[in-house]
Amino acid sequence: MRTADDGAPAARPDPRPGTAVRQGNARDCVLALREATSALTIGEIAARTTLSRPTVENVLHDLLAVGTIFRAPLAEDRSGRPGRPARRFALDPSAATVAALDLGERTVSCLVTDALGDVLTRSTVGVEAGDHLTAIEQALGRTGHRPDVIGLAVPGILAADGRLARSLALEDLVGRDLAADVARRLDCPAVVENDIKLAALAERHLGPPADSIAYLQIGHRLSVALIVDGVILQGSHRLAGELGSQRGMRWTSTSYRGRLTWSTGDEAKPLLERAAAGEDAARDEIEEFCAEIAPRLATVLLTVDPELVVVGGGLSREGETLLAPLRSSLHHLLMTPEKPQVVAARLRRDGSLVGALGRAFEHGSGHVAGVPGVPAPWQRFLTLPAPPDAAEPSAAAP
Structure with a gap:
């Protein structure tokens, strides 16, 4: 994640204003780049998206401006053919970091990925004196990354206004707007959802x-x-x-x-x-x-x-x-x-954490991909590493 000179997250420039059609074109280009195994030329992106070359060029200009893609090094551009080498583009994995947290009664588990959905690190911390907000900060602190967007899985009922209405495991957070609290403390967007609903969402995409x-x-x-x-x-x-x-x-x-x-x-x-x-x-x-x-x-x-x-x-x-x-x-x-x-369920562990990660990508798509509405890279989440020293969970685990 890029930072300003004072260490705070650098403000991402707003993408050029446009219509829903323009945003749809940008989403198509982002998905084409994300699904590719190497950098793509403008012509290759146009072929994969069925967009015109001028449209692709305009989209790439906008995405370069907001910093979510980069032009591949010249070494990748050389095709062996005479003439000017074709320009190639790829998504920048370092453009953003995305964090997911699964809150339990006694522990908080955290997972951090880059902008492509590849895991950077994970951590688990104990909750001391029932203070889950401090545990969230500690879990993120251990990762060494400052996220651009956070997804949280909570065991409890969320009210229509987003406040945690009831939870036997998170009594210190009942009545609070957790997304707003976390966003304010960590200076980045946050989204909160029930942990079982998030596990179901992960199964819908990966099962x-x-x-x-x-x-x-x-x-x-x-x-x-x-x-x-x-x-x-x-x-x-x-x-x-x-x-x-x-x-x-x-x-x-x-x-x-x-x-x-x-x-x-x-x-x-x-x-x-x-x-x-x-x-x-x-x-x-x-x-x-x-x-x-x-x-x-x-x-x-x-x-x-x-x-x-x-x-x-x-x-x-x-x-x-x-x-x-x-x-x-x-x-x-x-x-x-x-x-x-x-x-x-396909996910033997981490179902709620994976669901929270997917929701974070969707909620923060404008920050992560430079354009709203880009779906999460769900398939990349199938290869999440297990927690350090993790044993097979007990059959009685919730």
Whole structure:
């Protein structure tokens, strides 16, 4: 990220004003450059975007002015043919940095990428004295980068005005406009979303092709998020999928205040391991659990009619030991011939963090790409490095 002489982020020049058509042309050129494996000539960009050469030249002039692309070194321009070498252009990875943070009750995880979506570094810090704002600053400080835009994943319900309305894990932030607080503290745009909704968004882009998804997170608790026509379904008050907000709602007869309990206690992993090994009692308990949660989930499915049910969270890592009885219970309740597939989440870890990163790219597209509306480089996020010394998460992890 470029900085001014005083160390503050250098102000990016505003792109030349233009119409929606002009911005659309700029987005097409940015995407062509991002998808290329090497620098492109004006003619190559024109061919890939079906835009005219003069239009491409105008777009490149604007993008050079705002600093999101650069002209490739002459060594790349030499084609061996006589005459003036063709000008080649590429996106500048150092034009911006993008940060994503996943806020938990006890830790804050941070991931920082360059303008292309390639990971620069990641960090995790503990939350001291319940002060999550300080932990956010510490997590970013450890990365050694000052981001141009930040995406945050939070476990809680966001109100229509963006304030955190309720959260058992982030009590110090309840009632606060976290995006505004972070933007003010760190002097860059920030966007905040529920962590389960962000995990669902990441699965929509990186999982099996589907425009409509019911995402079921199963860990210590059960949570639902919905993707309809490719976007997060929020509802009038951002409460779509928030089944836990119904008074007296219980997923199972043994759950307590929304927390799942098992014959093995709070941890489901030993139970699932015994079920996978063929123990009848363990299998019966898993089947009973699936039969109990299926009716409420079936009601959701018949309301939004998704193509996929994606199961994430700790329990999903046990594969068909859980998915098979859940699929059976759901399909038994649905009398229609069309039944959604039930699959495990593709992202075994970092689903919320990846979703926050994608939202940050979308929210800060003007800062990162020099033009609004450029989609996030989702496919680059599939190769995120695991946290240092990360062990395989427990099946009871939320």
